[in-house]
Amino acid sequence: MKDLARAIRDAATEKIRTQERRRKSAYDETVRRQRRSTTTLPILKARDPIFWAYDPSHNPFHVRARSTSIGHAVDLAIRTGSYEPYPPAGFRVPKAGGKTRTVTAFAIADEVVSKRLYDSLMNKNRARLSARSYAYRQDLGVHDAIAHIQSEWSDEHRLFVAQYDFTDYFGSIDHDHVMATISNLGLAITRTERRLLRSFMEAPLPTMLPESMPHGAPQRLQGIHQGTTISLLIANIAAAPLDREFERLGVSFTRYADDIVVWSRDYSNLNRAVDELHRFAKRSNCSINYTKSKGVRLLTDPAVDKAEFHSVHNIEFLSNRVALRSVSLSDRALSLAKQTASAHVYNHLLREPLAGAQDLRRVARGLDRDYLAMVWQLRRTLYGSLSEEQLRRLLRGPLPPMMSLGGLLGRHPLANDLEQLREFDSWLATQVWLALRKRALLIGVPGKRAPAPWGFTIPQLCEFMTRSTRGRHLPVDGRLPSAVRMSELVRRAVRAHGTRIATHTGSLYTWG
Numbered sequence: 001m002k003d004l005a006r007a008i009r010d011a012a013t014e015k016i017r018t019q020e021r022r023r024k025s026a027y028d029e030t031v032r033r034q035r036r037s038t039t040t041l042p043i044l045k046a047r048d049p050i051f052w053a054y055d056p057s058h059n060p061f062h063v064r065a066r067s068t069s070i071g072h073a074v075d076l077a078i079r080t081g082s083y084e085p086y087p088p089a090g091f092r093v094p095k096a097g098g099k100t101r102t103v104t105a106f107a108i109a110d111e112v113v114s115k116r117l118y119d120s121l122m123n124k125n126r127a128r129l130s131a132r133s134y135a136y137r138q139d140l141g142v143h144d145a146i147a148h149i150q151s152e153w154s155d156e157h158r159l160f161v162a163q164y165d166f167t168d169y170f171g172s173i174d175h176d177h178v179m180a181t182i183s184n185l186g187l188a189i190t191r192t193e194r195r196l197l198r199s200f201m202e203a204p205l206p207t208m209l210p211e212s213m214p215h216g217a218p219q220r221l222q223g224i225h226q227g228t229t230i231s232l233l234i235a236n237i238a239a240a241p242l243d244r245e246f247e248r249l250g251v252s253f254t255r256y257a258d259d260i261v262v263w264s265r266d267y268s269n270l271n272r273a274v275d276e277l278h279r280f281a282k283r284s285n286c287s288i289n290y291t292k293s294k295g296v297r298l299l300t301d302p303a304v305d306k307a308e309f310h311s312v313h314n315i316e317f318l319s320n321r322v323a324l325r326s327v328s329l330s331d332r333a334l335s336l337a338k339q340t341a342s343a344h345v346y347n348h349l350l351r352e353p354l355a356g357a358q359d360l361r362r363v364a365r366g367l368d369r370d371y372l373a374m375v376w377q378l379r380r381t382l383y384g385s386l387s388e389e390q391l392r393r394l395l396r397g398p399l400p401p402m403m404s405l406g407g408l409l410g411r412h413p414l415a416n417d418l419e420q421l422r423e424f425d426s427w428l429a430t431q432v433w434l435a436l437r438k439r440a441l442l443i444g445v446p447g448k449r450a451p452a453p454w455g456f457t458i459p460q461l462c463e464f465m466t467r468s469t470r471g472r473h474l475p476v477d478g479r480l481p482s483a484v485r486m487s488e489l490v491r492r493a494v495r496a497h498g499t500r501i502a503t504h505t506g507s508l509y510t511w512g
Contacts, residue, residue, distance in 0.1 A: 005071025057107035090206025104227035130243035136232030143499035169258035328417035348374035
C-alpha cells in the first residue's frame with residue numbers, strides 16, 4: 001500500500017512540476033516581450049488544465065496532500081475486487097483534415113493503476129507481441145519503425161506497398177475480441193489483472209469538459225479510451241492476430257497502433273495480406289478508413305517516370321516521408337517547423353516595430369539585441385539544448401558515451417534528405433534577412449550608424465559573431481542555426497548509439 005501511495009504522490013508531483021514549467025515559460029515570454037516594448041504589456045499566464053476543476057481526483061495538489069488515504073482506498077478496492085476507475089473527463093484535440101480526436105483524462109490515482117497494470121502485463125508478455133508492432137512500447141518506438149522500413153527498402157528497386165488506416169480504431173475495438181485474443185495468444189495474466197483490464201475498458205465514456213463528473217454513468221460496451229497507458233497495450237493486443245497473419249503470409253510490415261504499412265516483392269502475397277486485413281476489420285469491429293487508406297501501390301525509384309502499375313516514389317508514415325533510399329520530414333512536420341520559426345522571427349523582429357512600440361535601447365550601442373534573442377530561440381527549435389559552439393565541437397571531436405538530442409532533427413533522427421534540409425536552411429535565412437530589412441525600415445537608423453547585423457547579407461548572417469555591449473564585452477555567437485549541421489550530428493549519434501538518442505519516455509503517460 002505504501003508503494004502505491006508513493007506512486008500516486010509522485011504522479012501528482014510531476015503534474016505540478018509540469019504546470020510550474022508552463023508558468024515559468026509564460027513568465028519568461030512576458031519578460032522578453034516587455035524588454036522590446038515601450039508600452040506596458042499584459043502578463044501572459046499559463047492556465048491550469050481545465051480538467052483540474054472537473055473533480056478533486058484530477059487536482060494534483062488535492063491528490064498529493066491525500067496520497068496516503070487515496071492509496072489505501074485504491075489498494076483495498078483492488079484486493080476486494082471492487083475497484084472501478086472514476087468516470088473520466090474528455091477534451092478534443094484537432095487532427096489533420098479539420099477533424100478532432102477525443103482524449104480521455106482519468107483521475108490521477110487511476111492513471112497510476114493503469115501504468116502499473118501496463119508495466120506488469122508488458123514485462124510478462126513482451127515476447128508474445130509482434131516485433132513489428134512499435135506503438136507505446138518502452139523497448140521499441142517510432143524511430144525503430146522508420147529504421148526497420150529504411151533497412152528493408154534500401155537495397156530494393158521496386159516494391160509493392162499497401163497502406164491502410166482504420167476509422168476510429170480506439171473507439172471501435174470490441175471488448176470480447178480483446179479478451180478472446182488474450183486467451184488465444186496465451187498471455188500471462190492474473191485474475192486480478194484481467195478484472196482491472198476489463199474495468200478500464202468498460203469505464204464510462206468521457207464527460208466533455210467543462211461539464212462536471214456524472215454519477216451513475218453507464219459502462220462502455222465498445223471501444224477503449226485514448227489517454228491512459230493500459231489502453232495503448234490493449235490496442236496492440238487487439239491487432240496482434242493481424243500481425244500473426246502477416247507473419248504467416250511472409251509479407252513484411254510495420255504497424256504503429258492503427259497505422260499499417262505492408263510490403264512485398266510479390267503482388268499476390270501482398271494481395272492476400274490485404275484480404276486478411278479486411279477479414280480482421282470485420283472480426284474486430286474496426287472498419288477501414290478508405291479516405292485515409294492509400295491502398296496498394298508500386299514504390300519505385302524517383303528516376304522511374306512510368307510503370308505498369310500506379311506508382312509512387314515515397315510514402316508518408318509517422319511524420320516522415322520514406323522512399324527507397326531516403327527519409328525526409330513529412331509535409332506536415334516541415335510546415336509546423338516553418339510556422340514555429342516564422343513565429344520566432346515575427347515576435348522578436350517585427351511585432352513591436354509594427355505596433356510602433358519598439359524600445360530603441362534594444363538597438364543602441366551598435367547591436368540589435370532582439371536579433372540575438374531570436375537566434376537563440378531558433379537555435380532551441382532546431383538544436384534543442386545545444387548551443388552553436390557545442391554543436392560544432394561535437395562535430396569536430398569524439399561523441400560522449402551516451403547523449404540525448406532534441407530539436408527538430410532530434411525528433412526525426414533518421415531524416416537524411418539533405419536537399420530538403422538545405423532548402424529549409426535557405427528558406428529560414430531568407431525569412432530572417434527579409435524581416436531584418438523590414439525592421440530597419442520601420443525603426444529607422446538610431447544615431448549615426450545602423451546596429452549589427454542590419455544591412456548584412458545572408459552569408460554574413462550565417463557567420464555573424466559579435467561582442468556583448470555590456471560588462472566585459474564577451475564574445476556573442478549570432479550565427480544562424482542550420483538544420484543540415486544538426487542533421488549531421490544526429491546521424492553520427494545514431495550510428496554510434498542508435499535511435500535511443502532521440503527517444504524520451506516519460507514515467508507516466510498523461511495528456512495535458
